[in-house]
Amino acid sequence: MTTNHIVVLVNLNTMVRKAFIILFCLLSCYSTSILAQQISGKVLDENQEPLLGASVYIDGTTIGDISDIKGEFSFEIDKEINAVLIVSFVGYQKVYIENPDTQKPYLIQLEPNVSEMKELVVYNNPYSREEMLQVFRDEFIGDRKLQKTCKIINEEDIRFRYNPQTLTFTALSEKPLKIENHYLGYTINYDLLKFELNFQRFTLNTNFLKSSTYMGTTQFLPMELNKNYRKRRKEAYENSTLHFFRALKANNLKKEGFQIFFKGFQTNITQLLELQNIGVMAEVKVKQKDIKFKPKNLVSSFEVLYKKNDQTSISFYTDNFLIDGYGLYSKFDQIMFSGAMSKKKMAMILPADYEY
Secondary structure: EEEEEEEEEEOOOOOOOOOEEEEEEEEHOOOOOOOOOOEEEEEEEOOOOOOOEEEEEOOEEOOEEEOOOOOOOEEEEEEOOOOOOEOOOOOOOOOEOOOOOOOOOOOOOOOOOOOOOOOOOOOOOOOOOHHHHHHHHHOOOOOOOOOEEEOOOOHHHHHHEEEEEOEEEEEEEOOOEEEEEOOOOOOEEEEEEEEEEEEEEOOOOOOHHEEEEEEEEEEEOOOOOOOHHHHHHHHHHHOHHHHHHHHHHOOOOOOEEEEEEOOOOOOOOHHHHEEEEEEEEEEEEOOHHHHHHOOOOOOOEEEEEEEEEEEEEEEOOOOOEEEOOOOEEEHHHHHHEOOOOOHHOOOOOOOOOOOO
């Protein structure tokens, strides 16, 4: 039996620790499926022993598995996806694998998460913890009515800092945020990698918010489906970024209720974006447009009107990106939204594999 071993250095970003992944392929045993692709492998501890109960999942979806007594896992994806495979186990460093391979089983060795004695930094925040926590809820969870049914169970693990010099409010948590979303019917494990609010002046009033950024990895665990969850999920999907990019990829923006405007005039999306299908992926080229008072590095921007009511402005700081089979888009940090779509916070976020 022939076995190939490939060593891969995985680094999601500077905020995530580097991890070594060993991939192995049992070539004589492997077969592919046209309709579905399989992600499989084995999870070991630092002593090369199988780990039972490790979570292995595709970031931002409900897709994944739990390793069995042999440390083995296996699950299928029916579309090509532009996301990260995450492997986690309590007490061990997480592993992040970009663009996971469906043609080779993985052999993943986790390393212990060694606790280091860190100097306790006490910030002299000008606002109370409760004030900062409420702002965090508003910007991360969303509408206060939704906060009654979408709650962070371990809020005590979140630390805050407000820097009066830079007018920046940040939040961090060394532990994943455990979120119970009883509005849409999901339990969510969220690894907060970055949360930052920049204000125009010394305040926590979000009316003076200059910019907001939060990013992390998400595991969705669906609750038992009922008619209320089904209805609310459909409402959350409408006019979401997932809805827009799926419609864009399928070339049915108009049918899905989207109208495109540039400089105040309605136009066809083909005047602004050029799509080319590459298998189940779509490559999108952003056509550069003459825009007055254009910010640095901005390539183009336009407005989207949904069902003649909700308006969103989309700004592209890249001249190309990809859309995968689920409607996820690449270069998410270079495509900015303001307006209706940007108001959908965690309480209204759906997994990428959502279907109605």
